[in-house]
Amino acid sequence: MYVVLLSYTAPSEEIDGALPEHHKWLGEQYDQGHFLASGAQRPRVGGVIIVRPMDRARLDAILATDPLAVRGLAQYEVIAFSPTRTAPELLLINEAAPH
Template sequence: MFIINLHYKVPLEEIDKHLPKHIEFLNVKYALENFIASGRKVPRTSGNILSKMKDKAAVEMIINKDPFRANNLADYALI
């Protein structure tokens, strides 16, 4: 299991432009049962995703496809 900790690198206006694609990405991963929870932090500086996957390399491959990462909008840390 991993906590995927995101930290936004750009203003929220830029994040919001990509938010629909990010939500679409999350929904696909929920359907595949890769992710079990996610949400924004308060204040809205970042977010977290909880993954039940056991293989760190597989998690890294998946998060590389997240629009926030693909567009260099957020840094990611796996815990």
């Protein structure tokens, strides 16, 4: 699994203009089963995405299609992790834990 931290690199007006396309892109990634959770950081300096396990090159290719990336409005930090413990509510998404 991955945690992706987005950091905005442009003024909020430019970010706001790209958010409708970014939200559409997020929806497409959920529809394809890639993303598990996402949302804005507080304070509003970027976002966070939790991603299912996949090849890192595939994730990088997906992130490159984000309208925020295409427009150069955000930087991405990708943190890979292997969950070894999960709350019962999340067992279905923890593909590493025995069910």
